[in-house]
Amino acid sequence: MIDRLRRVLRVARWEVARAGGGVDRRTLAAALALLLVAGAVLGGGLAVGAVGVDVDRDVYRVAVDGDSPYADAVEEAPALTPVPVEGAELGDSADLVVFDRRSESGGVETVAVRASDTRKGEAAAAEFREAVEAHNERLMAAEENATAAFPVTVTLRYVGRTSALDEGSTLGEDGGGSGDGIGGDGAGGGAGDDGSEGDAGGADGDSTDGGSAGGGFAVPSVGGGAFGADTVGSPGSISPPFPFVSLLLAFVFLVPMNFLIQAYGSSVLDERTNRRGEPLLVTPLSPVDIVAGKTLPYVAAAVLVTTLIAVAVGGGPLSVAAVLPVALTFLAATFVGAMFARSFKELTFVTVGVSVLLTTYAFVPAVFTNVTPVALVSPLTLVVFDLQGEAVSAGEALFSTAPMALGAALLFGLGLGVYREEDMFTQKPVARKLLDALAVRLSAVEDAGLGDLVDRRRLRALGSVAFLTACAIPFVFVAELLAVATLFALPVTVSIPVLLVTIAFVEEVAKSVHLYAGFERGVFARTDRVAVAVGLASAVGFFLAEKATAVVQAVGLTELYVGRAAFGSVAGVEGLSPVVLAALLFAPLVLHGFATTVAAVGASRDRTYYALTLALATLVHAAYNFGVVSLHG
Amino acid sequence: MIEVAGLRKTYGDFAAVVDSDFAVEEGEVFGIVGPNGAGKTTTLKVLAGLVEPTEGEVEVAGFLSDDPEMRRRLGFLPEESPLYEEMTPLSYLNFFADLYDVPSDVADERIAAALDRLELDHRERRLGDMSKGMKRKVAIARSLVNDPDVLVYDEPASGLDPVTTNSVLEFTRELRAAGKTVVFSAHNLYHVESVCDRVVVMNEGRIVARGSVDGIRERHGETTYHVFTDVAPARTDALADALADAGADPGDAIEEVGDRFRTVVPDMDAVEAVRAAAADAGGGVVDIRTREPSLEDVFLDIVGRPMPGRYTAGSGAVDAADGGEDGDERDGSERRPAEPPEGAE
Numbered sequence: 001m002i003d004r005l006r007r008v009l010r011v012a013r014w015e016v017a018r019a020g021g022g023v024d025r026r027t028l029a030a031a032l033a034l035l036l037v038a039g040a041v042l043g044g045g046l047a048v049g050a051v052g053v054d055v056d057r058d059v060y061r062v063a064v065d066g067d068s069p070y071a072d073a074v075e076e077a078p079a080l081t082p083v084p085v086e087g088a089e090l091g092d093s094a095d096l097v098v099f100d101r102r103s104e105s106g107g108v109e110t111v112a113v114r115a116s117d118t119r120k121g122e123a124a125a126a127e128f129r130e131a132v133e134a135h136n137e138r139l140m141a142a143e144e145n146a147t148a149a150f151p152v153t154v155t156l157r158y159v160g161r162t163s164a165l166d167e168g169s170t171l172g173e174d175g176g177g178s179g180d181g182i183g184g185d186g187a188g189g190g191a192g193d194d195g196s197e198g199d200a201g202g203a204d205g206d207s208t209d210g211g212s213a214g215g216g217f218a219v220p221s222v223g224g225g226a227f228g229a230d231t232v233g234s235p236g237s238i239s240p241p242f243p244f245v246s247l248l249l250a251f252v253f254l255v256p257m258n259f260l261i262q263a264y265g266s267s268v269l270d271e272r273t274n275r276r277g278e279p280l281l282v283t284p285l286s287p288v289d290i291v292a293g294k295t296l297p298y299v300a301a302a303v304l305v306t307t308l309i310a311v312a313v314g315g316g317p318l319s320v321a322a323v324l325p326v327a328l329t330f331l332a333a334t335f336v337g338a339m340f341a342r343s344f345k346e347l348t349f350v351t352v353g354v355s356v357l358l359t360t361y362a363f364v365p366a367v368f369t370n371v372t373p374v375a376l377v378s379p380l381t382l383v384v385f386d387l388q389g390e391a392v393s394a395g396e397a398l399f400s401t402a403p404m405a406l407g408a409a410l411l412f413g414l415g416l417g418v419y420r421e422e423d424m425f426t427q428k429p430v431a432r433k434l435l436d437a438l439a440v441r442l443s444a445v446e447d448a449g450l451g452d453l454v455d456r457r458r459l460r461a462l463g464s465v466a467f468l469t470a471c472a473i474p475f476v477f478v479a480e481l482l483a484v485a486t487l488f489a490l491p492v493t494v495s496i497p498v499l500l501v502t503i504a505f506v507e508e509v510a511k512s513v514h515l516y517a518g519f520e521r522g523v524f525a526r527t528d529r530v531a532v533a534v535g536l537a538s539a540v541g542f543f544l545a546e547k548a549t550a551v552v553q554a555v556g557l558t559e560l561y562v563g564r565a566a567f568g569s570v571a572g573v574e575g576l577s578p579v580v581l582a583a584l585l586f587a588p589l590v591l592h593g594f595a596t597t598v599a600a601v602g603a604s605r606d607r608t609y610y611a612l613t614l615a616l617a618t619l620v621h622a623a624y625n626f627g628v629v630s631l632h633g
Numbered sequence: 634m635i636e637v638a639g640l641r642k643t644y645g646d647f648a649a650v651v652d653s654d655f656a657v658e659e660g661e662v663f664g665i666v667g668p669n670g671a672g673k674t675t676t677l678k679v680l681a682g683l684v685e686p687t688e689g690e691v692e693v694a695g696f697l698s699d700d701p702e703m704r705r706r707l708g709f710l711p712e713e714s715p716l717y718e719e720m721t722p723l724s725y726l727n728f729f730a731d732l733y734d735v736p737s738d739v740a741d742e743r744i745a746a747a748l749d750r751l752e753l754d755h756r757e758r759r760l761g762d763m764s765k766g767m768k769r770k771v772a773i774a775r776s777l778v779n780d781p782d783v784l785v786y787d788e789p790a791s792g793l794d795p796v797t798t799n800s801v802l803e804f805t806r807e808l809r810a811a812g813k814t815v816v817f818s819a820h821n822l823y824h825v826e827s828v829c830d831r832v833v834v835m836n837e838g839r840i841v842a843r844g845s846v847d848g849i850r851e852r853h854g855e856t857t858y859h860v861f862t863d864v865a866p867a868r869t870d871a872l873a874d875a876l877a878d879a880g881a882d883p884g885d886a887i888e889e890v891g892d893r894f895r896t897v898v899p900d901m902d903a904v905e906a907v908r909a910a911a912a913d914a915g916g917g918v919v920d921i922r923t924r925e926p927s928l929e930d931v932f933l934d935i936v937g938r939p940m941p942g943r944y945t946a947g948s949g950a951v952d953a954a955d956g957g958e959d960g961d962e963r964d965g966s967e968r969r970p971a972e973p974p975e976g977a978e
Contacts, residue, residue, distance in 0.1 A: 007732070014728045018717055274715035279775060282681050282709040283732045284701040421683040422644075522645060 007285055011293020012300075019267060019297070060124035063088035063097040069108060070098050070132060077131035080124075091116035095124035246387040249313040250366060250380045253323045256305045258355050260327070261334040264298045265351050268338035275425050287419040291412065295331060302327035315386050322382035322397070325404040326362050330354060332411035339415040339424070340433040361478065365485040376400050377481040403481070406474040413471075417441055438514040439521035441468050445534060447527040465515070465534050466541025472510035473545040479506045500629065504621035508614055511538045511592065512599035519604045526604045535600030539592035546588065591624045634659040634783060634814040635680065639689035642675050649675040651838040653689070657816060657831075659782075662809045664829030664846075665818040666928070668936060671835040673818040674712060677787050680816060681709040694782050705733060708776030712787040714769050718761030722753065722771045725760060726778055733779035740778060747774035751804065766797040773801065784808060784815045790824055802828055822928040832928075836936045846928060853931040857924050860896045860907045864916030865889070875906030893919060 058081040062074045065085050074080045088094040099112040113128065115121035143149040271277030271294075280290055303324065310319040337350030366380035375381040379400045385392050417437040418424060428436070443461035483502050487495040515534050518524040524534055595617035602613025635657035642650040650672040657663040665673045678684040679691055682698045696703035716725055723744065730740035748756060751770040760768060769789075776784055789805065790798040805828050808815055819825050825832055826846050834842040834849070842849050866872060866887060876886050876898065887896045896907045908918050926934075 010731055014731070017724065017728075018719060275711060275713055276715040276717065278683070278711050279709065279729065279772075280732070281683055282704055282707070283729065284704045284734075285732060286701070421678060422685075 007289045008293045012296040015294050016297045060095045063094040068100050073132045073135035079127050095121050246384040250383040257330045260298050261330050261351050265334040265338045265347050269347050272424055318386040319383045322379040325401045326379050328408035329404045332408040336411050336415040339418050340430040342427050361482050377485050403474045403477045410471050435517040438517035439523050442518045442523045445524045445530050447525040447530055462537035465537040468514050469511055469538040469541035470545035476510045500625040501622045505618045508617045511542050511596040515600045516603035516610050531600040531604040532597050535597035536593050539596040542592050543589040595621050636692040640686050641688040643687045648838050655833055659814050660812050662815045662829045664825040664832035666825050667835035672838040674787055677785050681785050706782045708781035708784045710776045710786045714772030716760045722756045729775050730778040747777050766793050786817050826928050842935050850926050850931055853934045858898050858904050859922040860904055861893045861920040862911040862916055863919050864914045865894045866907050866910035867913035869910045872906045872910040875903040
């Protein structure tokens with residue numbers, strides 16, 4: 001193990017040296033000079049600020065009495081210099097004069113402000129006005145009674161109740177509830193009597209008290225109870241207080257990834273171009289050692305940059321831990337892309353595709369932080385929470401990061417499948433490379449009589465089919481989450497059918513594409529018996545792995561209408577007989593078995609048959625999904 | 634040192650190597666020759682552990698070809714030698730020495746010795762700025778950084794100028810003298826003849842001839858006599874009969890070369906017939922030369938077609954393949970697609 005680690009580190013060290021050697025010295029010097037200039041400007045600015053040299057300080061002279069109510073405002077404004085009213089002359093010794101007209105008791109009755117009739121006088125008046133406003137704001141903020149300082153006017157508008165599934169409602173809404181409509185009343189829609197408590201109500205996280213449980217929407221709280229039932233909603237129905245600053249800062253974490261994957265993808269493809277990496281394959285190092293060594297510097301760079309950004313924007317270890325799976329997925333997807341691409345031109349498309357897709361996946365859901373559980377699809381949401389100083393449960397953290405982390409591991413595994421001489425240097429289209437990568441993970445399944453059905457070798461081969469299907473679950477999960485995140489803002493009459501068909505298609509592809517690869521690459525015998533065997537094996541693998549998605553229950557995603565449509569729900573099964581429960585439990589297995597077998601039989605013929613049977617399997621699956629959604633309401 | 638038994642490598646429906654068996658002794662330079670698509674490179678890659686055999690066993694230096702320990706004892710030079718162009722020869726070779734766990738002081742010595750012998754001076758220049766010959770030398774030096782027992786060289790002199798080629802061939806002979814076992818493939822049969830102790834001839838994935846170069850020549854080639862006359866020999870019946878008896882075509886046997894005429898005949902009876910025919914025409918024989926068959930001729934005899942890009946100087950006038958007979962070992966029972974897939978040689 002230590003030897004292996006040493007070998008990996010050795011490759012990593014040389015990868016760093018090689019990558020460094022690839023940069024022209026002049027370019028490096030120019031970049032360094034630019035960095036120094038930028039640092040000097042920034043440092044200079046900071047230094048100037050630190051010693052208090054402000055170019056706009058003491059620009060205007062304001063004549064004001066020391067006991068004037070405006071004296072403090074003038075004193076506090078850096079651009080204004082107070083001068084005595086006595087002897088002040090407009091345009092000469094003062095740009096602006098504040099005259100206090102006092103009563104006999106000495107109190108100020110009225111105030112007159114006069115500025116010199118020059119442009120400087122006009123500017124001084126404007127600066128004076130701003131200084132007074134800022135002074136008043138500070139006084140109000142210091143006031144103990146905030147309600148008195150910042151009074152709120154609420155206008156109630158009553159609207160007619162509408163069906164939860166009409167054109168206007170969206171996937172985020174709880175359908176069929178008996179609530180009070182948008183806004184709700186004081187008892188049902190909010191969590192308290194006054195506005196401030198209502199805002200904080202989400203922090204309670206008690207779904208039974210929230211507006212959603214009552215059927216209406218509560219105003220989402222800022223920074224608390226993100227996954228309580230009172231927080232569900234969508235942009236179509238609510239105006240959430242988006243955490244813009246945190247979101248913007250979270251986005252900063254994604255920016256360096258785009259540069260990293262360019263360098264990493266080029267390095268991997270460079271090994272393949274003109275067989276440059278062939279000698280490495282003859283060394284005692286395994287492909288895993290080589291890839292790990294080549295990847296390590298980029299992972300280290302990602303961690304380093306992420307940590308620096310976290311320190312700069314006020315994030316903590318949670319931010320770094322949340323961004324790491326994103327970085328790994330960026331790198332893993334780029335690795336696979338670079339292993340499949342035939343040229344740097346193709347690689348460019350791959351890296352741009354990876355960048356757009358993963359940025360969308362990470363950023364778009366995070367926009368709805370504090371609004372809906374869908375936001376937790378993205379690890380970036382954890383970063384937003386971290387920047388807001390909010391706690392995140394282990395389940396939420398796992399839900400956000402596990403699919404990406406697992407997906408990254410599996411993508412590396414997929415790419416490693418073709419990291420060998422026979423596949424690495426061939427110029428095949430990306431789709432054929434994908435089939436190669438899948439086929440190398442399968443074992444031969446020959447046509448066999450009934451007596452050989454339980455042959456150990458055959459069972460192992462079918463086990464590899466089931467395992468490969470199970471490995472597809474994180475990708476299925478990610479694809480479905482992306483579909484949910486993309487569609488949840490649309491009206492349900494459009495989005496539900498699209499979502500259910502999309503999900504059916506994604507799952508059917510995940511269950512059958514490697515079967516097609518197996519038949520195409522001659523790993524499986526092209527017979528119906530073999531097709532049925534591998535189809536059923538794939539279905540069992542999918543069924544078992546699918547149960548892992550139960551994690552969504554832990555974070556409340558199925559409280560969303562769209563969440564239930566995508567992932568199903570165990571709610572409402574109380575009181576059913578064990579037989580019915582067992583039937584419900586195994587119904588998906590029957591569906592998967594039938595649909596995957598149909599697709600497998602098509603895959604055993606040719607591409608056209610596979611496309612047709614895949615379409616058929618998708619339709620059957622989608623019909624089943626509609627049935628399930630209808631049953632659940 | 635190398636044992637190959639029942640080697641078969643297929644890519645889908647295409648068989649790149651079929652039922653290949655051979656053994657290489659320690660300290661031997663062993664050649665694999667054959668036309669494009671014959672299976673030479675695939676065989677070498679299996680030996681190097683780069684390609685997994687579909688069937689059969691390959692043992693190198695006492696280790697199976699998929700054993701990482703085998704790779705420590707083997708140096709491989711692929712047909713192309715693309716290097717990391719941003720590195721210098723020294724950094725590149727040190728990198729590979731590092732991967733083979735060679736201590737840095739030993740690596741320094743070994744690298745310096747190899748580069749000295751290969752006469753590569755620009756050791757701090759970027760590899761990307763070097764000529765093809767210089768890069769090839771660096772690649773050869775790379776194959777030696779782990780001081781391997783076995784060297785597998787695929788077309789080591791491919792595309793090099795004559796001076797560099799001779800240097801590489803001479804270096805290969807020195808490796809043999811140093812006790813290394815070298816397996817060597819080449820299109821250029823002259824290179825094979827000049828370096829290899831034994832060869833196998835491959836065609837369409839199969840070994841169709843094997844043995845020492847002289848032994849193969851003896852089995853598959855024939856000595857010919859080039860009879861030069863100062864006049865064109867009279868086309869007498871006696872000459873026609875003699876050439877026909879020897880299997881030569883009278884029409885092709887006589888060729889005008891400058892101010893003389895050359896008649897290529899297979900035996901001394903035919904030489905006598907040429908002499909008589911020249912006398913009938915009023916002239917005589919001015920020169921007789923004996924010519925041994927080259928490996929090129931042997932190859933033509935076995936495979937039935939000329940080597941692509943063959944070396945012609947000194948190898949006689951072999952201009953076209955007219956369908957020679959198959960070798961004894963040749964087995965044409967298995968039909969294969971005409972074009973090999975990508976990745977197969």
